[in-house]
Amino acid sequence: MKKTNKPMETGLSGAESVIERIFFNHRPLLIVLMAALTLFFGYQASTIKPEASFEKMIPASHPYIANYIQHKDDLAGLGNAIRISVEHTEGDIFDKDFQQTLQQIHDEVFYIPGVDRANLISIWASGVRWNEVTEEGLTGGPVIADTYDGSPEELEKLKTNILKSGRIGSLVANDFKSAVVYAPLLDKNPETGLPIDYQEFSSQLEELIRDKYESDSVKVHITGFAKVVGDLIDGASQVAVFFAMALVITLVLLYAYSRCMRSSVVPLLCSVIAVIWQLGLLKTLGYGLDPYSMLVPFLVFAIGVSHGVQIINAIGHESAKGAGKELAARLAFRALYVPGIIALISDGVGFATLMVINIEVIQDLAVAASMGVAVIILTNLVLLPVLMSYTGVSQKSVKKQQHIEEHGKHPIWNLLSGFTQRPQAALLILVALGLTAMGLYQSQDLKVGDLDAGAPELRPDSRYNLDNAFINENYSTSTDIFVVMVQTAKDKCSNYQTLDTVDQLQWRLKQLPGVQSANSLVNVTKQTMSGYNEGNIKWLGLNRNQNLLNQASIGAPRGSFNADCSLMPVFVYLNDHKAETLDSVVNEVEAFAAQYNSDDITIKLAAGNAGIEAATNIVISKAQYEMLIWVYSVVGILCLITFRSVRTVLCILLPLALTSLLCQALMARLGIGVKVATLPVIALGVGIGVDYGIYIYSKLETYLKSGYSLRDAYFNTLKTTGKAVAFTGLTLGIGVGTWYWSPIKFQADMGILLTFMFVWNMVGALVFLPALASFLIKRKPVASEKSDAGSEGSKHNDKAEAKVSHA
Incomplete structure (x- = not known):
């Protein structure tokens, strides 16, 4: 084939021709416009702050929560509160210096913005009283008497008052070695009128209480929702470190895959731009990032890389056949724009189904994920091929691709294409049925809610969980x-x-x-x-x-x-x-x-x-199956509209369903409960996995329509799209697998689950999809099928691919 930069539009529908011309005939204007948008959204993203809200974490419409809200004013302090236990490590609490420290901590907490001062209690609160019956009748007074001066006599009186107060086990430890300051929190900071900034509030607890008053004889233990969220936000800031690690890993593997630095850097750049746009859009529309949605930018990056690799792979394939820079980019855009749009719409709508869960933090996650998918359409399906039309693929990469096309033996592709044959396919389907049975049995043990004491989002040996364990061990009121x-x-x-x-x-x-x-x-x-x-x-x-x-x-x-x-x-x-x-x-x-x-x-x-x-567990228990029904229904309808075949929909969705079931079994096996932090994972996994199936089946269908046998059509699909799917699944699995070492346990759990879903969705698309296709796709008479002479990279194969590319 002669090199030419003249765009080839033969066989395109009018609509596709117009879309291609709009983007590629105005490339400089498009690049300038997107650069300007990147600068704007980059500035917006730089101002976004981690945030969290107690109200967003609860299902506001549930009857239990409605009852709580109805009587909230009568139940002051029974919702969002912190508990500070001050421990005397060298004796009991009846010590002058210790009591002075406890009083100072009580006063310090009183002045922290956001504390409900009217309901702050400790033995130093005037409302905490003792009562007793005497010969003269009932008598009583505050636990800390007005005459308290720290003398031994007053300390002995304090001990007597505590014994009479009935507060042992609640405000005073059972062993008298620690005492509690209990501080209910307001919904908003009264000084600013804004919701409480839990990261700042947690920092104040550390600076004003723990760092200031801890010593060799005094130890401070702090628990409560605000402290959990503060620790999560501090730990989640390390998401940036893991994001950078994933970026470097992906870059190295991309270069090893393409042998072209331009083909490695440009798709990563476009995926990072997608993340910048997503964060900027969230800020512009008034959203923030809570600890549970901080992982969404990585998912956006992952989806962007997935689609970017398909584009780069297609450009390299066309370049190897002699196409120039612009023509190769146009042909890649032409071949992948429609399946890419379908896959991303499926992703976005699948993520949007999380809106059926009436917990605001999950709904915000759905919005964030859907926005990220929407911007990928522009950054990775449009901007990426436009940029590659200028940079092109290096000659080293082209020669490598040509060598593979002309001389490669493709043993792996030969093996996988054999799964389209009925005997091998039947064996694989039996394996899938066995995995399904195993998944159903194992997932029976899947629990809803937390399965560990303390804050399961944090490591068992985290400071918060150690503090929580101390309070539970030393107080009667947990x-x-x-x-x-x-x-x-x-x-x-x-x-x-x-x-x-x-x-x-x-x-x-x-x-x-x-x-x-x-x-x-x-x-x-x-x-x-x-x-x-x-x-x-x-x-x-x-x-x-x-x-x-x-x-x-x-x-x-x-x-x-x-x-x-x-x-x-x-x-x-x-x-x-x-x-x-x-x-x-x-x-x-x-x-x-x-x-x-x-x-x-x-x-x-x-x-x-x-x-x-x-109440949250009840909502999650009901929503997990409702969400799955919505996700698979929506994705199935979109695939049906696209391919107009129920058989095709089954080929794409059944491997995804198997992965979802095995993911639930893995959660049960690892002791990970279904809760606010983990529920979205299955929907996100389905959204990402459907991309693989749509790309593979779209390419496979193209070859089948050209008259090739199922085995040869799938062999050619594996050489292009299938290779990119395998690379993407393994690369993203390795990148997200690094989360296992995160100090935040729920992030480590997400790393395990997402790694499993990335890899298994890839396996499902490459192995189980063709096995299903061998039984579900109608076969043409053998006489009319074209042969690829063993599918060993023959010239006939190249001609077939050239025919498909120009069709």
């Missing part, structure tokens, strides 16, 4: 609080019937494994009634005399009931917030409510961090 709301008529929360019902509920809950204790107005009333009778344990029960019950409830601590005594919270302290623990509590409370709810009393779920987690 950091995992499940709150049941008992609603009555006004002034009826202390009625005997109400208290007796709650007493029964508490007894049933305390029998459950995983429940440490349960506490409510009932406990206060019982203790007060016993106190009225000189502490006699025979009176440690509910008296049917309503006047006595009313009197006993008057002195209950703040938070035991609301202002008009129409709501009573029941605090259930759990060993952890694992899925099975939460499920057992939810089932018990719902069964109890079904039995005892009436016109006079209504038992509602749920508040507290564990109650909110339970």
Whole structure:
């Protein structure tokens, strides 16, 4: 073939010819325009900040959350809060210097913007009181007396007051070696009116509390949603390091693949531009990046590389047959524009199906991923071939490609093309059925929610999880609080019937494994009634005399009931917030409510961090299958519209479905639960994997329409598109596999799952797709099939590919 730079448009439809002319006849203008957009979006991206919101993490429309929001003002401090445990490592808390440090920490926390100061409590809060019965009646006062001066006498009095306060196990450790400052948080920073910046808030806790007050004798332990998110954001900043590692790995492998630095740098450049555009668009439209969507830019980069490799591979293929720079770029664009658009639309719509999950952080992730896919259409399907029309492919790369085309034996391609034959295909389908059976069996153990104590998003040996373990080991009231709301008529929360019902509920809950204790107005009333009778344990029960019950409830601590005594919270302290623990509590409370709810009393779920987690698990459990149905339905419809064949849709989707099932089995095997952080992975994996199937089948169909046998058509497909798919799957798998060493556990988990999906989607497209095609695609009579003489890179093969390229 003679080299020529004259574009060849023979056989193109009018619409495709127009699109190609628009882009390639105005290349300088297009490059300038995209450069300007890159500068603008680059500036916007430079101002984007990591952010997180407690409200975005919860399913706002779920009935449990609706109940919590309805009574939020009456349940101050039972949602988003931090707990600071100050430990005296050289003795107990009854030490003058330690108490001075605890007071300073209490005061320091009071002035941190975003803390709900009215509900801040510790033994240094005036609202924390002690009570006792004397010969003269009930008496009491603040735990820290007005006369406190740090003297031994006052410290002894403090110890006595704490024993009388009933706060051991909650504000004071069971071994008296540490004490807690409990700080509920507001939704917004009152100084700025903006949502709390959790990264800044976490930094303030470190600088103003831990760094300032920790010493050889004092150790600080901090837990709570704000601290988890702050640590995640700090750790997720290392995503940039792993992104750079993936960039370098991809560059090295691309060069090894193409032997052309231009063909390696340009697709990477266009993929990075796609990431810049995505981040800039997010900022321009008012979105931010939370810890759970920080991985999306890498996915955008991965998808961009996937499509870029296809373009580069096609350009190299055309250049090897003698096409000039511009012609090779045009032919590559012409061959891949339609399947590329279809694949990216499938990606985008597949990601958009995450919007059906009514948790705002997942919906934001769906928006971010969909935006990223949309910009790839311009950066990698349009800008990349336009830039390559100027740079071209190096002669070294062209000669390598020509050598492969003319003399290569292609043993791997011969092996894979053999899977289109019925005997081998039948064996592969049996293997797939066996894997399906194994996946179904293993995925039965897949759990919804967290499967580890503490914050599963962080490593078990992270500072946060060590702090959380310390509090759980040394306090009776754990950091995992499940709150049941008992609603009555006004002034009826202390009625005997109400208290007796709650007493029964508490007894049933305390029998459950995983429940440490349960506490409510009932406990206060019982203790007060016993106190009225000189502490006699025979009176440690509910008296049917309503006047006595009313009197006993008057002195209950703040938070035991609301202002008009129409709501009573029941605090259930759990060993952890694992899925099975939460499920057992939810089932018990719902069964109890079904039995005892009436016109006079209504038992509602749920508040507290564990109650909110339970609601989230319920939404995730339902949404995971709903999301899969939407993803596969949408992708299937788009493939059906494109290829107009149900058989083709099955060839593309069945390997993807197998990968999704095996991914769920892997999650069950590794102990990774389905939750906010992991649920989107399956949808993202399907979105990326469908690209492989669409590209391969589109090329395969082109050869089949030219009259070649299925084996020869697939052999030619493997030499071009299939080679690029194999390279992309392995390269991206290696790049994302580096996340395994991330200090953030959920990022490491994502690395494992995405590596598995990248590689298995590639295997599915290269191995299982042709096996399915051998049974599902209608065969032409043998006499009409063209042969490639063994498919060993013969001249006849080259002629066939030339015919297809110009068709």
